[in-house]
Amino acid sequence: DGGITQSPKYLFRKEGQNVTLSCEQNLNHDAMYWYRQDPGQGLRLIYYSQIVNDFQKGDIAEGYSVSREKKESFPLTVTSAQKNPTAFYLCASSKRGGVAANEQFFGPGTRLTVL
Amino acid sequence: KNEVEQSPQNLTAQEGEFITINCSYSVGISALHWLQQHPGGGIVSLFMLSSGKKKHGRLIATINIQEKHSSLHITASHPRDSAVYICAVDSGGGADGLTFGKGTHLIIQP
Numbered sequence: 446d447g448g449i450t451q452s453p454k455y456l457f458r459k460e461g462q463n464v465t466l467s468c469e470q471n472l473n474h475d476a477m478y479w480y481r482q483d484p485g486q487g488l489r490l491i492y493y494s495q496i497v498n499d500f501q502k503g504d505i506a507e508g509y510s511v512s513r514e515k516k517e518s519f520p521l522t523v524t525s526a527q528k529n530p531t532a533f534y535l536c537a538s539s540k541r542g543g544v545a546a547n548e549q550f551f552g553p554g555t556r557l558t559v560l
Numbered sequence: 561k562n563e564v565e566q567s568p569q570n571l572t573a574q575e576g577e578f579i580t581i582n583c584s585y586s587v588g589i590s591a592l593h594w595l596q597q598h599p600g601g602g603i604v605s606l607f608m609l610s611s612g613k614k615k616h617g618r619l620i621a622t623i624n625i626q627e628k629h630s631s632l633h634i635t636a637s638h639p640r641d642s643a644v645y646i647c648a649v650d651s652g653g654g655a656d657g658l659t660f661g662k663g664t665h666l667i668i669q670p
Binding site: 477488493 | 564593595600601602603605606609644648650657658659660661662663
């Protein structure tokens, strides 16, 4: 079945450590997105990528990094510079970036807890 | 930057009731999305609309572009409809992600 997979579902990290969240899609979508969700707040955009080897900062990119070496993969690294990394992270994809009104498909999410 | 407001924040209703969730936004958009998030966290896209009305089963979504307002209706509500419903708008043609409301937490009691 086509879809988006994120792993792991739950992740625990010690303060000061970098950690990488995986996002893979087999929908042949060009655009991919990373969002962060905190209690009582709407999802916020961290990074997005419209095509391979290109990505752009979203609203809250500080303390995060991404890569887009393959169309199907868009890993997110939460670095030690991110001051409050405990959150729920969602990856999404859409068919085409840079054009109007694409439906976005979401992964199941990764819940990151920093101890 | 678009501001997206949803109301109510929380809604508890009895099975069978007609449910309405509202969404308003501040700047013109190319499309509006209604999403459903279950307790496990995964998000499912319910509707994407840019004008008029769409219907899928017991769910109906409407949008008024002039008033910058959308509603999601659930007819004959059922406990399995209990979830968080999220409104999101596409302001930039999909290039830079969506702007999300904070969500409406719906509980349908049997």
